[in-house]
Amino acid sequence: MNITHVGIIGCGKISGVYFENCKLYPTLDIVACADLDLERARAAADHYGIAKACSVEELLADPSIDIVINLTIPAAHAEVCLKALQAGKHVYVEKPLAVTREEGQHILAVANSKSLMVGSAPDTFLGGGIQTSVKLIEDGWIGTPVAATAFMMGRGHEHWHPDPEFYYAKGGGPMFDMGPYYLTALVAMLGPIRQVSGMTKVTFPERTITSEKKYGQTIHVETPTHVAGLLDFHNGAIGTIITSFDVFGGSQLPHIEVYGSQGTLRVPDPNGFGGPVLLKRHDSNDWMEIPLSHGYANNSRGIGVLDMAYAIQHGRMNRANGELAYHVLEAMHGFHDSSDQGKHYVMQSTCERPQAMPVGMITGQLD
Numbered sequence: 001m002n003i004t005h006v007g008i009i010g011c012g013k014i015s016g017v018y019f020e021n022c023k024l025y026p027t028l029d030i031v032a033c034a035d036l037d038l039e040r041a042r043a044a045a046d047h048y049g050i051a052k053a054c055s056v057e058e059l060l061a062d063p064s065i066d067i068v069i070n071l072t073i074p075a076a077h078a079e080v081c082l083k084a085l086q087a088g089k090h091v092y093v094e095k096p097l098a099v100t101r102e103e104g105q106h107i108l109a110v111a112n113s114k115s116l117m118v119g120s121a122p123d124t125f126l127g128g129g130i131q132t133s134v135k136l137i138e139d140g141w142i143g144t145p146v147a148a149t150a151f152m153m154g155r156g157h158e159h160w161h162p163d164p165e166f167y168y169a170k171g172g173g174p175m176f177d178m179g180p181y182y183l184t185a186l187v188a189m190l191g192p193i194r195q196v197s198g199m200t201k202v203t204f205p206e207r208t209i210t211s212e213k214k215y216g217q218t219i220h221v222e223t224p225t226h227v228a229g230l231l232d233f234h235n236g237a238i239g240t241i242i243t244s245f246d247v248f249g250g251s252q253l254p255h256i257e258v259y260g261s262q263g264t265l266r267v268p269d270p271n272g273f274g275g276p277v278l279l280k281r282h283d284s285n286d287w288m289e290i291p292l293s294h295g296y297a298n299n300s301r302g303i304g305v306l307d308m309a310y311a312i313q314h315g316r317m318n319r320a321n322g323e324l325a326y327h328v329l330e331a332m333h334g335f336h337d338s339s340d341q342g343k344h345y346v347m348q349s350t351c352e353r354p355q356a357m358p359v360g361m362i363t364g365q366l367d
Helices: 015-022 038-048 056-060 074-086 101-113 128-138 164-168 173-190 303-314 322-341
Strands: 004-009 028-034 052-054 067-070 090-093 118-120 145-153 193-201 206-208 218-220 226-233 238-244 256-260 263-267 277-281 288-290
Touching: 004 015, 004 056, 004 303, 015 028, 015 038, 015 303, 028 038, 028 056, 028 303, 038 052, 056 074, 067 074, 067 303, 074 090, 074 101, 090 303, 101 118, 101 322, 118 303, 118 322, 128 173, 128 256, 128 263, 128 277, 145 173, 164 173, 164 218, 173 226, 173 238, 173 256, 173 322, 193 322, 226 322
Parallel strands: 004 028, 004 067, 028 052, 067 090, 090 118, 145 238
Antiparallel strands: 145 256, 193 226, 206 218, 226 238, 256 263, 263 277, 277 288
């Protein structure tokens, strides 16, 4: 068995699931972790049994590390990705790939010039829920895809998150926070996007924090908090997406539905790996729950890193790849641009629809 050595940069809250899950995959070996706060890196290393806690510079200089997992804040994603690539490392970054399109393009250009791989969350579309949905579409259970809807409706983060300000600053908002999960799942099922249209608004220009840490403090909202978008896919399907921090009680809407010429598919929450998959055929009045055809239905964050390791070893493209992540990043900006400019936004990028996961893989195995 070939072992891929991994280093993690950023030991904040999200890092725990990466430390835990990557240790379940025999082909991955986390050999070091780093953080701007060295004490936090040391605490993570002690807790998860990692051999070395160090500075970012020391981690990047380690010749044994093949993949860097970048778990820094979004504003630092591009800088850290570029440093990792310049150090000769493949890099896997939490979503989004970058904050701006220019940063995303730069990451991909440097990776291409050095023949290195870029991967990006979300990797939830590799889980049993979305992959079962992909298989049903590919096997013709709903006929030809005609349309899709996607809804992420909630009241925002200030009532529960200890530091919610980022979600209302430029580069935040519901589309950039949760849109990657929904758009990545849609592209995995329907393929790349040709053009988008959007309408956006700021419903509440100021918000009051009611979570305990900063209770009573006021947030000045700098980004749209309700985004309604249309997507024109290259395969002819038309999608509708709404992401909102302005809605009370919107959770009864389906997360994603895909409508075909022969039936409808209700897709589970793309923020998770499993969940029920429901099918309603044209010749039936009832919904059927379809057993999941694929594994990785529990919280499997980090499977994108595992897939990257297999891709490096076997000379293929990784599924949660940089081109897919950039296509999603461009679409998110496109909704906002369309609203600001009052016209359709024609996508400048494209990507391959990610290769479907194989059926019957056990945990830790992909190929």
